Amino acid sequence: MNCALVHGSLQGYILVALLLFVIGLATVLIRRSLLIQFMGIELMLNAANVALLAFARYRGGDVQGTVFYLFIIAVAACEAAVGLALVVALFRLRHTTDSDRADALRQ
């Protein structure tokens, strides 16, 4: 079985991915600035990427995992473009990037 990871064990990678994800989630849930929340989202996406690549290597260079990672990168780029555009639009309208003040759905 030459499917062992080259540097370090699988658990280490998963642990890093988990940490990244929790930090990202906490950022989204705690911070109110939309830009910071965005960064949190990016962190969560990249946590998933780390996990995907770790599993791919663990399974002996599985292409599916790599392809998924590429897709997520592409989607994250699109999401960032759209999301940042929305943040800019919101700022023009409300002069703020505080997500708690963008609560028009409440009314």
Added chain:
Amino acid sequence: MHATYWLIPLLPLLGAGLIGLLGRKLGKPTVAVLGVGVVALAFGLTLHAFLAAGSAPDHRIETLSFTWMSTGNLQVPMGLVFDPLSALMALVVTGIGALIHLYSVGYMWEDEGFARYFAYLNLFIFFMLCLVLGNSLPLLFVGWEGVGLCSYLLIGFYFETDYAPAAGLKAFLTNRVGDLGVLIGMMALFAHFGTLTIANLLRQVGHLSPEVGFGVLTFATLMLFVGACGKSAQIPLYIWLPDAMAGPTPVSALIHAATMVTAGIFMICRLAPLFQLAPITLTTIAWVGGITALFAATIGLVQRDIKKVLAYSTVSQLGYMFMGLGAGGFSAGFFHVFTHAWFKALLFLGAGSVILAMHHEQDLFRMGGLRSKLPITFWTMLLATLAIMGFPGFSGFFSKDEILYLAYLKHPALWIIGVLGACCTSFYMWRLMALTFWGEPRDHHAFEHAQESPWTMTLPLAVLAVGSVLVGYLGVPEAFGGHFAIGRFLEPSLTFGQAHAHAGHREGPAILLALVSTVLGLGFGLFGFLSYRSGLAVAEARGARFPLLHRILLNKYYVDEGIELCILGPTRALGRFLWQVGDVIIVDGIGVNLPAALTRLAGDLVSLFQTGRVRNYALGMVLGTLAILWIFFK
């Protein structure tokens, strides 16, 4: 050729459809030609069918086209029947109908609803012909309901007034009571005989065993008679007919005097073999008819509205017809339908001519002296008055005399009631004539402007006047050396080949009875004429002498008030109770508003979670995801 007879009812329907849909675009002259034309054409075809039926075997033509209803053991074919009874009635409907259509052209010319009026009137003729010519009870019933509808529409024709729609509604609702009777009667007949085709029904009655069928027949015929009471305005369902005078006067002449209100009598004649076997029903009919005849005539004595007098007169005359039917004289009753159609239509049309000349004044006490102003109207109405009072030689004399004679054979008390009614008839008719045409004009302004009506109105008057005088000779009773020809003519329809339907004994002092009733009638006519010829003074003095009687008659025996108190009041209270408790509290409150309030409360609670903040929603998603993970992987 028989297929073209379908055009008889369909032509007026076509006219109604065309005028109803395109009336305003066609213009008044086209509407008038179309409206009168279709009825006149139908009259021509009916005449052809009438003659053809006379020479056909059994004096009967039946045109069948298709099976109308077919469910279970019920088979109802759609077809028209021309036999002496239905063909004669159809002639009256289309003939007098055409004359009244022509009259209406003159009478309604200035009216905004000219086209609407003719559409309704043509529709009425269609339904009336369905009623008369239909070969089955369901088709008869369709016509029965249809004429009721047209009656409602035409009574409420002046819908912008207060009273006309109310009167229409009253007529409609009162008729519903009777129609329920017709439906129950029809169902009882179907339950027992298993058919609703009139010919089959009458054929099966002949084979009925007395002990089985007697109860059913009595029940069914009594129920049918309830329906006839509603349609033909007999006690206690007569109350709608006087109010029905709110409609245009030609409508009163056509629907509420000559044709529709006689539908009840027609139906009983149509089913004569059935009624013949139900002596209890016949006795009921005779007494209800007799009492109505006298009751309505006494109310007619004091009415001030010219059309109200004629309306009560119609109720009273219909009572005579029922009295004749109840006494077993189906042909006598129908003969009176026939003669009455002529002279009562004429009286109403004459009254319409007077009303138009007086600028829509209907109060007799404001007329007077119109004899010189309206000569044609005066002379024709005079002939009609002589006919209705039973002046010897005029049509009403022969038909009423035959009925009174039969009533005497049934029960002498009925004859006395009938003669008293006839005295009242003479009195109120001569009162009407004297107040209208004799004496000093009591409304000088209207009198100055009064002038004779156009030819479209006077021509029907003249034709009807000739008929009023002459049609009686179709049925000169045997007591006066005649053969009662109309009775023999109608016999194939009324007995339907069954021997027992013919009343055997005919004895009694016929000439003496006729002499008594005629002399009394003439005397009371003269009394009425002399009382009112020179004005109102005599009448007012007499009214002051019997104030109680006068007030009771003037208020129509307080029947409307009694019905209001005993039936309408409680019904209205029940309705209000059901509305306030059943509808407002139970249905609206517990049924609808309570669930709505609960839902709103739940919504208010749940909406607390809707903060609009994206962080809270994200937290919710996370918690939800965690919960799902926990459920699946615990």
